[in-house]
Structures are given as structure tokens and as C-alpha cells.
Amino acid sequence: MDSKIIVALDYETEAEALNLVEQIDPSLCRLKVGKEMFTTLGTNFVKQLQERKFDVFLDLKFHDIPNTVARAVRSAADLGVWMVDLHASGGLRMMEEAKNILEPYGKDAPLLIGVTVLTSMEDLDLLQIGINASPMEQVIRLAHLTQRAGLDGVVCSPQEVEILRRNLGPDFKLVTPGIRPVGAEFGDQRRVMTPSAAVRSGSDYLVIGRPITQAENPAEVLRSINASLTNI
Numbered sequence: 206m207d208s209k210i211i212v213a214l215d216y217e218t219e220a221e222a223l224n225l226v227e228q229i230d231p232s233l234c235r236l237k238v239g240k241e242m243f244t245t246l247g248t249n250f251v252k253q254l255q256e257r258k259f260d261v262f263l264d265l266k267f268h269d270i271p272n273t274v275a276r277a278v279r280s281a282a283d284l285g286v287w288m289v290d291l292h293a294s295g296g297l298r299m300m301e302e303a304k305n306i307l308e309p310y311g312k313d314a315p316l317l318i319g320v321t322v323l324t325s326m327e328d329l330d331l332l333q334i335g336i337n338a339s340p341m342e343q344v345i346r347l348a349h350l351t352q353r354a355g356l357d358g359v360v361c362s363p364q365e366v367e368i369l370r371r372n373l374g375p376d377f378k379l380v381t382p383g384i385r386p387v388g389a390e391f392g393d394q395r396r397v398m399t400p401s402a403a404v405r406s407g408s409d410y411l412v413i414g415r416p417i418t419q420a421e422n423p424a425e426v427l428r429s430i431n432a433s434l435t436n437i
């Protein structure tokens with residue numbers, strides 16, 4: 206099975222994360238290592254997941270000057286991660302430099318993904334940082350810029366997937382956090398959708414954290430979400 210699920214391993218400790226990882230196998234999901242676990246545990250943690258044959262999405266959302274971001278992306282490629290991301294709002298030149306530095310890696314380069322508008326943000330949040338556009342408008346603008354820079358896809362909310370798919374074609378990867386099974390708490394997320402609705406809309410990958418990691422039986426919740434996505 207090639208699951209569309211990427212589990213966001215947002216745990217405080219290595220032991221908690223490995224407790225889940227040891228109950229599942231790579232056919233059930235890919236794994237996302239974000240700012241919390243990477244800052245605490247570093248590259249050794251990523252390597253442990255890779256040794257267990259999991260594809261790792263290194264979600265550090267680089268946002269800096271072009272030279273700095275490109276070099277960070279190269280470090281991610283050297284680490285052998287499957288996917289890495291940067292903030293598309295860092296601009297066209299930043300994204301192009303990051304893409305170019307991956308050229309020598311050929312087929313072994315990680316998927317390079319641009320974060321558009323965080324799924325926790327709504328109209329007011331954008332207005333407060335000086336962006337007088339709806340999340341949808343801003344996501345569309347940044348997704349086009351990301352494609353122009355030659356990246357492989359974007360992080361967006363599932364609510365924007367249908368329109369992006371129509372505009373950007375079948376091969377452009379659409380990676381969607383903001384996934385909430387029916388009845389799950391939204392927490393800080395604002396632009397959300399259920400797993401099955403996100404897949405029906407055309408999401409390539411569903412990033413799911415707390416609905417799985419905070420569950421009493423995370424491995425069982427992962428299995429049941431996977432089951433709900435078969436035959437869609």
C-alpha cells in the first residue's frame with residue numbers, strides 16, 4: 206500500500222515518537238520531522254527513522270536569504286530526506302537558488318516543496334501582517350510562483366486543493382496539513398477538512414499530527430484513517 210498519510214511526529218521526547226514508530230511500518234505512512242523534534246534530537250533522529258525504512262519529510266520551512274536557504278536545502282539532500290520545504294514567501298530568487306543547488310542530486314534529490322499560507326491562518330491573520338488578500342488568493346499567487354521557480358509542489362490547506370489542481374496540473378504535488386477527522390478538535394488549525402474530503406479534492410499527501418499522535422491508540426487511528434481512504 207502506498208499511503209497518502211504523512212504523520213507529523215510532534216512529540217516532546219524521542220521515546221514517545223519511537224513508541225508509535227515501533228508499532229507501525231512504512232507501508233502505513235511517511236513521517237514528518239518538524240521544528241520541535243529536530244531542534245531537540247537533530248539529524249540522528251532522522252537517521253533512525255530512515256534506518257527503519259520510513260520516508261522522512263523534513264519540515265523546517267526554511268525562510269532566509271537565497272544563499273542560506275539553498276545551503277540548508279543541500280544539507281537536507283545530503284541527509285537523504287524524501288521531502289523538504291521552504292516558505293514560498295521568501296521569493297522567486299530564493300526558491301530558484303534552492304532548486305538549482307539540488308541539480309547534482311538528480312533522481313536522488315528530495316522533493317522540494319513551498320509553503321504557501323499556513324493552515325492556521327485566516328483573513329485577519331493575513332491582514333495583520335499587511336496582506337490584503339484572502340488565504341485562497343494568497344495561496345494561488347504563491348503556488349504559481351512556486352511552480353515558476355521549478356519546485357515540485359506546495360503545502361496548502363485542503364480547501365485550496367481543487368482550484369490549485371485545476372490551475373497547476375496533475376503532477377504538481379499538493380501537500381495538505383489541516384486534516385481533521387470528523388469530531389476531532391481543530392486546535393490552532395483554521396482551514397481544515399476531513400481526510401476523505403481532502404483526498405476527494407485531490408490532495409497528494411495528508412499531513413496529520415495531533416488526531417493521531419494525541420490519540421489513546423495512535424497506531425489504531427492511523428490504520429482506521431488509512432482504511433477510510435481506500436476506494437476513493
Ligand SMILES: O=c1ccn([C@@H]2O[C@H](COP(=O)(O)O)[C@@H](O)[C@H]2O)c(=O)[nH]1
Nearest residue numbers: 213239322323324382383412413414415
Ligand atoms: O501550513 C502548515 C504547514 C505545516 N503544518 C504542520 O503540519 C502539522 C499539523 O499537525 P496537526 O497536529 O495535525 O495540526 C504540524 O506539524 C504543523 O507544523 C501545518 O499544520 N500547517
